[in-house]
Amino acid sequence: MKNKVNFVKQSAIILFVALLVFVTPVFGASVNVEVQGDGYVDSYPSGILCGAACSETYSSSTRLTLTAHPNAGATFVRWGGCDTFTSTTCTIDLNIDRAVVATFSGEVKTEYNLRVYRSGSPGVVQSNPFAIYCGSICTYDEAKFEAGSTVEVIASPNPGYVFAGWSGDCSGASPTCTLTINSAKTVTASFDTAGSNTTGGYSVTVQKTGAGSGTVTSSDRKINCGTACSTSYNNGDSTTLTAVGAPGSTFTKWSGACTGTRNTCTLNINSAKTVTAEFSSTAYTYNLQIATSTTPKGGGKVVSTDGKANCQTCSVQFPENSNITLTAVPSSGAVVFDSWAGDFCNGLKQPTCSFTMPAATKSINANFKALYNLSIEKRGPGQGIVKTADNLLNCGPVCLTTQLESTEITLEARPERRAIFTGWSGSACSQAGNSTSCTVTFNVDKQVVATFDHYLLPLTIQKTGPGTIASEDNKINCGAACNAKYLLDSQIQLKQTTEPNSRFKGWGGKCSGLGETCEFDISEGANEVSAKFVPLYSLSVVNKHNRVAKTYTGINCGDRGSKTNTAKNCLLQQLEGGTNVEIFLEGQGSAQWSGCDSRVIGKCIVQMNKNKEIVISMPAGEEASLVKQALARVFPQSGAMEYVQNENNLPFRKTLEDLQVLKMGHNLQEIESWMLDNLSWYMTQGGVQTALNNWQKSSAKQVLLEVFASEVSQYPTLAAFLSDENQKPFQHALADLKEGRGDGGKDGLKQWISQSNNRQWYFDATGIGSHIAEIERQLLEAEIAAKRPSISSISPEGGRIGRPAKIVGKFHDVQLVTVNDDAVYFVVDSESLITLPNVHWGVDPQGVKINTAGNVNVITKWGSASAALISPSQPVLYNANGAKESCFPGVGKGCDGAGGAVQSILRGIGTQIGCEDPKPDGSKICWISTGSIIHDNCCVRYPSGRQCGGPGTDGKPAEDNNHDGNCDIEWQSAVWDTFWRKAWRTTYFPNQEFNLAPSGRSLNNRYPEGEAISSLEYCAPSGHELREQDLGAFCCSGRFSSGKKCS
């Protein structure tokens, strides 16, 4: 069921589309193509071939494709008026009339329009060349023709009508009018009715032509031609004519009132009519398929002589056995016919092909080939030719050759003798590089350029030395430009120019000789020219020698400073660079040379590579000797000669300098003369006079020292007296020297003073004797001062309390030693040490006042010296037992008080005793009291005293029952201080040393005089209460403030 419905729907749609197709009216639309430039346009569907046929009418909705074809040498430029276009193709949809413009490059040929009107009765007007065809229903037709062309306009009346005549640009009644198209033209062809019958009838006449035969009959049988070939019809009648070929003949076509090739023709009678039926003798026709080839530059068409064929591609019917002549016509000058192919004329190169149509369908092809251009140009300054090997082409500066496509030619470039081919340019050549051959294949238009250059050969100038080589044409200017290129066979002229102070030494290579100029031709071989210049230098000799310097070439140069020198040729000029000159000195001897480049066997060799100066000098030693000799001759005096010959002194230095700057010659006479001329300078600025004076003074002093040498040896300071210029001995000696005593001079003076009476006179009268006496007195005083005694220290032997006193000082000739005015036994150990063996230092039992200054007196031959007995040179650290005190003056035994157990008990009841445990740094705090100080001081001197720890009477440490009786009171004092808790605390440090020497500054001893002064080291602090009223001296302040408390 459903399928049925679909079928109905599809049928309806098909029907609707069919109705649209068939019902839609067909309207015509025209296209008008305008061609600008050198080309033409054709169309598909056909109809447009513009330039010739530029307008056509097509069915509406026709899609028309136009193709632009540029003629040879031209290119297509653009379209105008297209719907779409690609390159040379333009597409338009013809719904309305359209106009399209195709523009080509190249010359735009001038064209004019020819419009042909048709009027009146039926008739045809057409043009030759065919472009205009205006038939019976045409009002007018028109076309453009090239300016200057000739166009025939032909008027052909339909049968029964006549051509009435022309108007417009044609005139007359001749059916053909020839027009020259030199402007836009308009003509009108008028037709009229022929044989006009006023009764209303018109004749109809049938004619037969052609090689064949047949009959023409009318539908109304009024005509049966055969034989009845003419009849009359009324105006408005209609009849149909039928042409039937006789056997062996074939109706071909109508003409006259009927046209076409169909064998029937209907006539509407409205005028007299003439109809011609053409019969050919061949009864059958066959198709001839015509085709043409195309090229990038276009193709062509085939035209038959009978006009049936005029196309690029078409099918035309020709009667069997008909003779056909086809002509291949290229579309433009850029295309040529090549050959025929197909069933006829195959391979024929002629554009015309004739044949007889066989009884079969046939085909024929006309092949066209494009023509391509090759432009050949020669460039460059060189000359040459470009030709083909067969000489068919031999170009001038520019040439053009046109060849069929695919043609291949080979060009050859041949430079002339003085030219060189440098290569081809352009893309035409298949060869690369600078090959002289160029093979060109013609497949597009091409251009090739052959470049020729001059054949230049290098010219090289090799110039050495200072000069210039220049060519006449200034291309060579060597120095700077020593190379140039010249054409073969060029004539060259070179010119040499020397620079100042130089010389030309000659040409080489292609030139020779010493001429100013040189001429030669540039040849194929090496073109090299050498030119040598040499600089000229001068050689100057400065001779500072008394021998004459010479060369083999003219130098004769003597001592430049000498007034008598006559050899003055010391300069050589214009010596060529690179040469050598030898300089030598006449005679024997040596010399110093400066400036030589080398030395060979006493000769100085100079290489002349610049201006040179050679300085010849005397050897330094020889020159100095010469100066010294001259100085000695001028200043022979004693004292002067030594001075002037000294090389450090002015006379020598100045003379040598003057000699070296050539103020005189190198000979004794001239040097001596120079010095005499400048004697004043030598005596004053030169210091000769001063030297003489100094020599006299020196001589006088020296003589005195020599004569009184024995006294001087005994009394050395006498020498200063004798040399003192302010003392009489010198003054008298100088006077005697100047007087020339004796034989004069230094020796004479010595001889004079050495005489005994004169010597004695000098001794007595000039103060030498009294000066010696004064020296002796001063010597004695010095000895006394040197030997006067002195005491620097008195210390115990070994630094130990109680040992013999040692007196250190200065002691010569000791006579007596006293202690507190009592003579004591002494031993002189040396001039710096005296020992008092019986004086026990610090423990003297005689009650020596050890704190009293001067109580030890040393008496010598040279005086006396005194000092306190207790005046050690350094602290006394050892007690009488020889031990160091480690806890002096702590309470108790050492620092332990009464000992470990007792001390512990005493501490338990608050007794101030002993020391606390050591701190981390080793220090410890101990109790100290006046009694412990007093007891320790006692034990220092009496180690065997009570509780002093020294060797007791029983050999054990002295305690309470085995001591020697000393220090008992002191021990009690310490005990009571402890008992009454009168001690204070003092810090002791590890390795602390204690000066045990008694002195007035401390209470370190029991001597009454020594205990009155307090100690800053072992004293009771302020506010501390002491045990007894008489102990105030133990306060640090030295006294009590109130009661027994220290202030």
Add this chain to the structure above:
Amino acid sequence: MKNIAGYTLLIVALVFLAGCIGSPSSQQTVVEIAENSSQVKVETAAPVSYTNKLYALEKPANWEVEENQAFTYFKTSAEEDSNNFQENVVVHILPITSGQTLIGFFQDSITELMTTGTNFTVVEHSEASFGDIPAYKIIYLEGEQSMQKKYLQVFAVKGNNGYVVTYTAPPETFDNYLPEAESIIDSYDVK
């Protein structure tokens, strides 16, 4: 003067000893100098003969000849050396005192150089010969610092003439032309 002569004799004696027993050390000295000198490749040209009345020799073809009255120079091709000195071999022939021996001629010449030359330093010394004529060869330096030259000098005596052939060059280029110079000297033939 007496001291100088004595010093000269001492030096000469030492030089002889060095030449007789110290040849390895002498060669070592030469090698060091060669290593320190400028290394310039010198093209050697084929030798050509040169002859005159007194002697004949062979020299490189590209060496120039300059003849003065008493000297004949064989000069290297004129190159622009930095020192501007054209290395050369110079032949000097001079009359000598009648009866003077080769050693006397040699000593006199060296003494003169030692007493008047600047920075005179003997580099090497040895016996040599000109063909069958005994000769002495010495290499020394002499001259102010900026102009110092190195010499290879060969002395010979024949008849009343002293023959001295000297190759002179700056120390830095001495070795460059030494082979050619030695070739000239080796080819030297007294007529």
